Amino acid sequence: MSLLWRRKVLLAKLETTYGTDATPTGGDAILATDVRLSPMQGQDLDRNLDTPHGGPTGTIPVDLHRTISFKVELAGSGTAGTAPRWGRLLRACGCAETVTAATSVVYNRVYSNLESVTLHLNIGGTLYAMVGVRGTAAFDVSASGIPYIEFEFTALYVAPADVAVPTADFTGIPDPLAASDANTPTFTIDETALVMRSFKLTLANRVEAQFLIGEEEVLLDGHENTVEARVRAVALATFNPFTMAATQAKVPVEIEHGKTAGNIVNIAAPNAQMQRPEGLEDGQGRKEWPLRLVPLPTTATAADQWTMTLT
Template sequence: MAAPMYWRDKRILFKLEGTYGTDAAPTGAANAILGFDVTLKPMEGQDQERDLEQPGMSANGTIPLDLHSKLTLTVDLSTSGAAGTAPAWGSLLRACAVAETITAGTSVEYTPIVNGQESGTVHISIGGTRYVMLGTRGTAEFMLDAQATPKIKFDLTGLFTLPADTAAPAVDLASWTEPLVVSHNNTPVFTIGGTALVMKTAKLALGNKVEPRFLVGAERVLITDKSELFETTVEAQQLAAFNPFQMAMAMTQVPVAVTHGTEAGKIASLSLPTAQMQRPGLSQSQGIKEWSLRLVPRAATENGQWSMTLT
């Protein structure tokens, strides 16, 4: 009897492609991903019914169409530890229509793009079976919750290939550094419209519209649109100090700033220069009045909705 295959015993590799849909051949030494909450749907698509008129009564066969793979995973939003050195998750974010700009020894900046979108190759080894996703693109969410480690959740879609039994690669995860808990001491800046607020949760969803497009002559996974959204829960204040209701009525656009980390090489700063306040909600936690705020990052300049800068 064959031994069982253990789900936790997996290796995930990701590497950006030089040519779309061509296996970039990621290696365990340079391209290993340290993630959690991993979900793999290796053979998504449709089954076309045959609806054949045939003698008797029985089910018809089907034909598989639109085959693609989906991978969801979450990683720590941790920096490389050295200013000007890209983090281990940088390549994943670049496959979400995001540009990476490195200033040597100083900073790494991530900003949204439309043209020049990159794609990647995923190799996942589970129990000696390797699943490969080509031409992979996706969307992401930055999540910062108080008294928890900051995270990035990725939803990736790639072209389907047949799995194969292959020896599991050895992986080097040294580039994945330990994250800092989101807290009063570790997260010194959280402001909306220049007003410092007491934050419980915050999330920026990139809102990429990811679509497989399979035609004669080209099979691709495309990011065809974007709709970013920033959501946060904060302690309510007197309206004289901060009035989200008036902002929503006036469709006011305000800057949002979040800085996490205090030491050089370990600082991540999220900036939304012109975010439109939407209708706020009201709730409570531990008997404390809270506001649930939603802001839509607007592009005051082309592709200037948001930026993430590591220093």
């Protein structure tokens, strides 16, 4: 019997105990696209034996783990103050989730008590279970496109198994809005509204799988947050990224997408340092700046390089 590639179900559930399968069910289904799985990563130790035949003597697979990447549409839960299904995935990327009932859900970076998820990916009746899952993410909002969160995860290895494709329950997951002038009402750098073609906040967590005797864990060891935006160039008297870069200016960056309560996403980096503009682009006959900024904490101990607020 053929195993169909397009018959995919991805489930995700927070783990109570790190590395112990949280047994997600159909109600934990994630609507994902562009799923890419590397099912058996690791190393092969060459035995390198001296033998009469002088040929290969076999290898031993070690440090087995699994990686997966996919995209999720960037939209709220549909109800203000209710976390979206993909919130648990951000929590596995070193983020805290703060819920204010009937009002808002806020995500920001944290450095301790890091959480993890279990992922179950079933493709055509083969289950690829992943435990101890942690990773990184990026938020991508481009004009005339669907806004996405791009996830990349590393997981401890679990042997694949023949398991029937589960029934996925996507109840309550709202449709996304395309990024447009009407649907994305706010984009500013240093409180200056700019015409924006694309925006991307990349968390760039450093993800490392550790395999020791007595402990195997996927670690998040630092990060390299960046904001990239391609914007319409304006008079330097209005907005001067060159002077900002030369003077190491730290400026606020904000983008808001969505129009109705329960589906409004606001991403803010209050203290982002402008980097050197290294090029110019032709945007349909108009000069555009590819800008890059590095979100910094407002104080040495703050975890406020960026926040994402859903209302």
